[in-house]
Amino acid sequence: MPTLAPFEIHRPDSVVEASSLLAELGPGAVIYSGGTELLLLMKLGFASFEHLVDIKPIVELGALEAGQNSLHIGGAVTHRRLERSPAVAERWPDLVEMERVVANVRVRNVGALGGNLAFADPHSDPATFLLAAGASVSLQADGSRRALPLAEFVLGPYETALEPGEILCAIDVPAPGPGAAMSHLRFAFHERPAATVSAMVRVAHGRIADARVAVGSVGAIPVVVDAAAETLTGQLVGDIDRDVLAGLGEAGAVASEPVSDANGSDDYKGALVRTLVGRAVMQATERAVQRTP
Secondary structure (H helix, E strand, C coil), X not given: CCCCCCCEEECCCXXXXXXXXXXXXXXXXXXXXXXXXXXXXXXXXXXXXXXXXXXXXXXXXXXXXECCCEEEEECCCEHHHHHHCHHHHHHCHHHHHHHCCCXXXXXXXXXXXXXXXXXXCCCCHHHHHHHHHCCEEEEEECCEXXXXXXXXXXXXXXXXXXXXXXXXXXXXXXXXXXXXEEEEEEECCCCCCCEEEEXXXXXXXXXXXXXXXXXEXXXXXXXXXXXXXXXXXXXXXXXXXXXXXXXXXXXXXXXXXXXCECCECHHHHHHHHHHHHHHHHHHHHHHHHHCCC
C-alpha cells in the first residue's frame, strides 16, 4: 500500500503569515486546506512536500457572507458548508444544487471550494459553474491583494495564475438578480465529470436580457461560449427553438476544444457538449421565467 512520506504541518494565524511561510520554506512547502487532492497525489507518489501550510484555521478564510450584490466565500469554506447554508440556498439555489453533485459527501465535508479551484483539475463542476456565474477570485501575497475574473485564473490543467507565495483568499459570486437563473448539467462515469455545462440566463419582459454558457471537463480548461450571449440576448423566450439550441451546442463543442482521454474520444465529448448545452440553456431559461417578477 502506498504511504505518505514524512512532512511537517504549519498552522499560521493569518494570510500574511501563511504567505511568509511559503516564501521562507520555498518549493518544499505547499498550501493545505481540504487536502482531498493534495494528499492523494502525495500518497500515490506524484508529488512530495516537506511542509504543509494549513490555512483552515485562518478566520478570514472561513468567511461566508451573503451580501446584497454578491456572495463572498472564503477560500477555506467547504463544499458541504455551502451545500447546507440556508443563506446561500435562499439567494443562490443553483449554486447549492451544483455543490450537491461534487464528488461525494466525504470529499464535500473536508474539501474547500478555494482548494478545488486552486488545484485546477480539468474535470471540475465548480470551475464550470462559477465561470458561467461570472465569479472572481481574490489572491493575496504578503500585504498585496488582487482580484481576477475566474476566466483569467485557470490557465491550464493544474495550472493557475497564482504567483509564488500567493494564496486564494476568497471567491465572489455575483447575486443573480430578478429574472436570472442558472443550470448545471454534467455527464460522469465516476465522481469526476466527463463533461460539464453551466448556463446563466436572465429574462426581462419576455426576452433574454443576458446569457452566459460555460463548458468544462472536456478540454484543458473551462471556457465561456461567446456565441451564447451573442445569439440569445434579445431573443423572445418563445423563439428559442431546436435550430437555435443546435447552433449553440455546436459553438460549445468548438469553443471547448475536447481532448481524448479515458472518458472518451474528442468526437464523443463534442457530442456530449452539443446535447448538454441545449438542455442547460432551456433549463436555465425555464427557471429564469419562473423567477421573473
